[in-house]
Amino acid sequence: MTTQVLQDSPLFQTGYLVDGVWKSLDTTFDVLNPATGEIIASVAKAGKKETEDAIAAASRAFAGWRAKTAKERSVILYRWYELIIENKSWLGRLMTTEQGKPLKEAEGEVEYAASFIQWFAEQAKRANGEIIPPIKPGSRILATREPVGVVAAITPWNFPMAMLTRKLGPALAAGCTGIIKPANNTPLSAFALLALAKKAGVPDGVLNAVAGNTAEISDAIMASHEVRKISFTGSTAVGKTLVRNAAETMKKVSMELGGNAPYIVFEDADIDAAVQGAIANKFRNAGQVCVSVNRFYIHESVYDTFTQKLSTAVSALKVGNGLEEGVVVGPLIEPAAIEKVREHVEDAVAKGAKVLAGGKAHSLGGNFWQPTVLGDCSDGMKLAQEETFGPVAACFRFTSEEEVVQRANATPFGLAAYFYTQNLSRVFRVSQAIESGMIGINECAVSTELGPFGGVKESGLGREGSVLGLEEFLEVKTLHLGGL
Numbered sequence: 001m002t003t004q005v006l007q008d009s010p011l012f013q014t015g016y017l018v019d020g021v022w023k024s025l026d027t028t029f030d031v032l033n034p035a036t037g038e039i040i041a042s043v044a045k046a047g048k049k050e051t052e053d054a055i056a057a058a059s060r061a062f063a064g065w066r067a068k069t070a071k072e073r074s075v076i077l078y079r080w081y082e083l084i085i086e087n088k089s090w091l092g093r094l095m096t097t098e099q100g101k102p103l104k105e106a107e108g109e110v111e112y113a114a115s116f117i118q119w120f121a122e123q124a125k126r127a128n129g130e131i132i133p134p135i136k137p138g139s140r141i142l143a144t145r146e147p148v149g150v151v152a153a154i155t156p157w158n159f160p161m162a163m164l165t166r167k168l169g170p171a172l173a174a175g176c177t178g179i180i181k182p183a184n185n186t187p188l189s190a191f192a193l194l195a196l197a198k199k200a201g202v203p204d205g206v207l208n209a210v211a212g213n214t215a216e217i218s219d220a221i222m223a224s225h226e227v228r229k230i231s232f233t234g235s236t237a238v239g240k241t242l243v244r245n246a247a248e249t250m251k252k253v254s255m256e257l258g259g260n261a262p263y264i265v266f267e268d269a270d271i272d273a274a275v276q277g278a279i280a281n282k283f284r285n286a287g288q289v290c291v292s293v294n295r296f297y298i299h300e301s302v303y304d305t306f307t308q309k310l311s312t313a314v315s316a317l318k319v320g321n322g323l324e325e326g327v328v329v330g331p332l333i334e335p336a337a338i339e340k341v342r343e344h345v346e347d348a349v350a351k352g353a354k355v356l357a358g359g360k361a362h363s364l365g366g367n368f369w370q371p372t373v374l375g376d377c378s379d380g381m382k383l384a385q386e387e388t389f390g391p392v393a394a395c396f397r398f399t400s401e402e403e404v405v406q407r408a409n410a411t412p413f414g415l416a417a418y419f420y421t422q423n424l425s426r427v428f429r430v431s432q433a434i435e436s437g438m439i440g441i442n443e444c445a446v447s448t449e450l451g452p453f454g455g456v457k458e459s460g461l462g463r464e465g466s467v468l469g470l471e472e473f474l475e476v477k478t479l480h481l482g483g484l
């Protein structure tokens with residue numbers, strides 16, 4: 001399937017969406033294929049006015065959408081889920097072309113994205129309230145749950161479909177309407193899902209979308225009194241700005257922000273399982289994942305075995321255009337991402353790290369970096385303190401449980417953490433001691449619609465997915481009834 005075949009589909013939208021109509025603008029911005037540098041599309045560059053129009057449309061649509069029964073919304077969501085699955089192959093190709101991840105991974109993300117719509121189609125019917133024992137005779141207290149109103153979903157380029165549906169699934173289930181601001185690197189993936197939402201029966205105006213002038217769009221969203229909630233996935237720096245700005249109109253916020261995940265391999269771990277987990281986690285989406293491991297802490301007694309097995313396996317990973325057969329590590333999203341990886345690797349090497357695999361830009365050039373393993377890393381290196389967001393496994397030695405827990409927690413972030421051990425007492429002791437919203441124990445994946453997803457400390461506020469995800473889009477209203 002060529003880019004032309006993608007472009008010929010009705011799901012390939014390049015305008016901005018207001019009231020169910022895709023509109024074009026004279027001013028556009030280019031979306032590039034990160035593997036080839038080819039321009040895939042020129043997209044309408046929306047700004048303040050288009051954003052205000054989109055918010056107004058969402059506001060007008062709110063009364064009608066919230067008035068539908070939960071079951072009616074559930075049926076529409078379920079149809080959307082089915083359409084996403086039916087179009088998996090096309091959507092996967094679009095995502096690989098726009099975002100770079102290997103096709104198999106992209107199709108996996110399409111399924112993951114669909115799972116949130118399926119899950120919240122079910123949860124729509126469970127926005128239950130409570131009856132509270134009254135304080136006086138002849139009275140009742142009822143706590144009901146209502147949609148928060150118009151929602152802004154601001155989504156990242158690294159999971160351009162799943163992060164959208166993880167927000168829109170619960171928002172629509174709750175009865176909210178919204179404005180979507182996808183990342184400018186990957187608007188086409190988001191727009192394709194919105195085209196399918198319309199086909200599934202989501203009424204015009206319920207979902208509206210703009211991309212382009214990020215500052216103007218963000219300012220218009222934050223200034224609006226009609227937008228009652230912001231759900232954001234992205235960097236901690238941007239998240240902090242949004243939270244500060246949301247205070248002006250007291251919007252609710254859900255923030256899924258950066259991480260600095262530790263991965264601890266204790267002396268009693270199943271080393272082969274730990275190596276396999278390390279590869280699956282670290283090289284998923286070329287390491288451009290908020291829950292990707294940033295620091296591998298390996299007990300000194302198993303350090304040589306682990307790093308040797310890891311380096312051998314990493315050296316065999318095939319790098320290339322994600323549309324090519326057998327490729328498991330695609331390009332990074334843009335040249336700035338390559339520069340950050342280079343800066344982290346050079347800083348580590350200058351401070352004593354040893355290159356055990358890779359270590360430099362890939363011979364393919366462009367946005368490709370060799371899958372890398374660095375040994376003898378230490379806590380003063382940049383890659384120990386900030387997310388590298390690239391295909392670099394940094395390995396550190398440790399000697400005791402107490403020491404490694406203290407080092408794992410020595411970061412302002414607390415999104416995901418992982419550890420491998422066969423000792424049950426340690427499982428509970430270390431799980432309790434680690435400051436993190438999610439912990440994988442002998443398990444390298446924490447991403448599923450079934451489990452609460454979110455962080456502590458500077459990694460964010462709120463939880464997505466699971467039964468908790470719906471709560472984020474609901475307000476409690478308490479009814480005090482007397483004279484009964």
Ligand SMILES: O=CCCCC(=O)O
Nearest residue numbers: 158159289290291447
């Ligand atoms: O960068 C963060 C996106 C989260 C992807 C996931 O759900 O695993």
